[in-house]
Amino acid sequence: MSMQLGLDGMPARLVRVTPSRLATWEDCRRRYRLTYLDRPAPPRGGARAASTLGAVVHNALHAVFGEPPARRSGARAAVEVDRRWSSEGFRDDEQAAVHRERARAWVADYVERHAVPDAPEPMGEVVGLERWLSAPAGAMVAEGRADRLDQRGGEVVVVDYKTGRRVPDADDARRSPALALYALAARRTLRRPCHRVELHHLPSGTVAAADHDDAGLAAHRERAEATAVALGAAADALEEDPRRAEDLFPPAPGPRCGACDVRRHCPEGRAAAPAEPAWSGLAP
Structure with a gap:
């Protein structure tokens, strides 16, 4: 302790x-x-399709970025989706097949744009994949596993993958408590500057980025510490x-509450909203 x-x-x-x-x-x-x-x-409640889809995409990208750039390709990324695919939470095989093909296309396009040699939008050197970060901050110890840490120009950049229906923007990246805590923990763990945080939305191919100053990170830390x-x-x-x-x-x-995984133990939650099907969080 x-x-x-x-x-x-x-x-x-x-x-x-x-x-x-x-x-x-x-x-x-x-x-x-x-x-x-x-x-x-x-x-708790059973698997939800949107969470299953997100996990598959994260795991496929983890496998691809774990390889040297010369061994990365969009085709390899699509194969990694197939290897890790799960149909848990989907309505039926037809729905699962549609989203499996979507995931294959997402990761293939992402890797071709960002991760192969001579990529049009290179992301720098990967210095951490699913990296566990931990750092004391006042009355708390902030911990977590960052999707990816890149090094660009001597600084570390925190990268978080997103696969949800909503396309995030720069304000989402700036307001994200998780990204701010990862930036603070990355500074301490890797002993390098870290100001930039990014949300990489695979379905739209967009990158929402924010550059924190020290005051902004301090404000995030103070709010997190109060909550802790x-x-x-x-x-x-x-x-x-x-x-x-x-x-x-x-x-x-x-x-x-309709999608809460502990709603069976919460009468107020069940009364507040009807149960949503396990595939309700998927994009149309």
Whole structure:
């Protein structure tokens, strides 16, 4: 357990957080408890097609970028999609086949534009793939696994792949708490400057980028630290008195509850929205 000195001179626990933990807490505290604290963990919903598709694309790109540039190609990328394909969460074989071909085209085009020798839009030298990053920051230890870290002009760039329906823009990249925490952790882990963060949207072929200054990263860190302190205090209070679970971790019902993977354990969520089919998050 990570420690630091508290105000009274006694060791104070550093709260270990990931971007996913922070986002879940901000979204719904009941879901946070059910996902991260309750033991044994309650059963969760089945696979969702959009998540399956995203995982396949991420894994295929990981395999391709793990090879030297001379061995990368769009055709190789498409084969990696086939090797890693899963139909979990799709409505039927026909729907799965359509999205499998889409994923093949996405990764093939992406690799040909960015990753092969003489690529028209090269992304620099890859210095980290699915790299685990961890760095203490005030009262928290920020951790997470970055999709890719590139080195360009002596600086590290954080790259995050996206496969969702919505096309992200520069504001999304700038506002992303996850990318900011990865940039902070990359600085400490790799001991190199890191200001630029990018969202690479495979379906549209776009790159949404933002260049953080130190003040912007500091603001992200302060917000994340405040959230980490709050969720850590709630977890400690729950451990002291499990009867306070509903008080400490109330639900936040809304339309998104239709796709929540713990909705079976949340009457308020089930009342807020009907269950969405497992393939509802796919692009038309």
